[in-house]
Ligand code: NAD
């Protein structure tokens with residue numbers, strides 16, 4: 001089986017490559033990434049020395065390069081994760097989000113169809129559904145109502161994938177997952193940012209009233225769901241992937257849990273101005289993937305968070321290297337006007 005993973009040097013992509021290398025040892029995996037600010041080859045270093053995983057540095061929006069890659073690669077299966085993924089950056093500037101997430105996805109779809117790829121899994125997000133009130137959960141038929149440029153670009157790419165299924169009989173499925181957490185998570189997102197800031201004795205900038213709710217899924221549980229969708233999912237279908245009930249938490253609670261695990265004071269919390277159009281609550285109804293593919297989230301939030309905190313304690317050089325250089329100017333810009 002020849003498999004392409006795009007966005008393979010990012011957070012979920014690198015965890016997926018590790019997961020597949022372990023679960024499907026006979027697969028030949030091509031790990032593709034442009035190595036933007038969010039991509040890090042170190043995330044793949046332990047699997048790249050095996051002959052079963054190779055790495056290519058390419059841009060998914062480069063039509064010629066993609067056609068050449070697919071011609072030579074003869075892939076049976078594609079997991080498409082490459083994306084610009086951070087809401088705050090999409091608010092600062094949306095151009096790369098449209099280029100990579102929308103145009104890049106279309107380029108991949110065209111190359112995959114032209115070269116007879118048998119199965120394509122498009123990895124998307126629950127953010128395409130917009131924001132929930134205090135009750136209820138997103139189902140696969142919930143209307144798309146994205147509020148950030150990131151979510152809008154993901155919604156557009158989802159629709160292009162589903163259109164390819166309808167128009168060209170292309171064998172693809174779309175997955176929409178809640179917030180992930182775990183090892184190799186870039187420290188601009190809530191959990192890794194707050195763990196590493198707390199370790200450094202820096203402030204934890206909590207947006208708004210800290211009561212926005214996210215449903216958290218340990219990244220390996222997401223990878224397990226993606227493999228099931230690839231192998232047993234149905235073409236043209238959307239699958240919601242979500243955390244367990246104990247993992248649906250306001251940001252304040254997540255922040256307290258991180259500080260408690262690190263033995264740090266809650267005085268480190270700094271309430272700051274809110275994100276524009278900050279989605280109040282996400283919650284996923286994942287009964288379809290449970291019923292059809294037998295998947296459920298396995299890792300309780302407390303266990304997953306302990307594992308994650310331990311990983312950041314043990315891999316200090318990994319994140320210290322990231323939190324320098326260009327990262328500092330992003331940080332300055334994002335948090336400067338929040339009061
Ligand atoms: P990430 O930002 O950590 O990784 C994205 C990777 O894509 C990076 O390695 C980056 O270098 C690469 N990339 C960006 N532009 C590229 C281009 N033009 N060509 C090739 N590679 C490019 O993101 P992540 O958190 O690992 O998310 C992966 C996917 O999962 C995304 O599609 C995201 O929308 C989706 N998703 C993420 C979450 C989450 O909580 N992180 C939840 C649901 C869905």
Ligand code: TYD
Pocket residue numbers: 087088127179188189190191193205206207208212213214251275
């Ligand atoms: P984030 O990790 O950026 O994921 P997303 O916006 O895709 O859900 O943010 C998770 C939640 O944490 C979200 O409600 C915004 C909030 N947040 C903060 O309060 N402070 C921060 O510095 C960041 C990055 C996020």
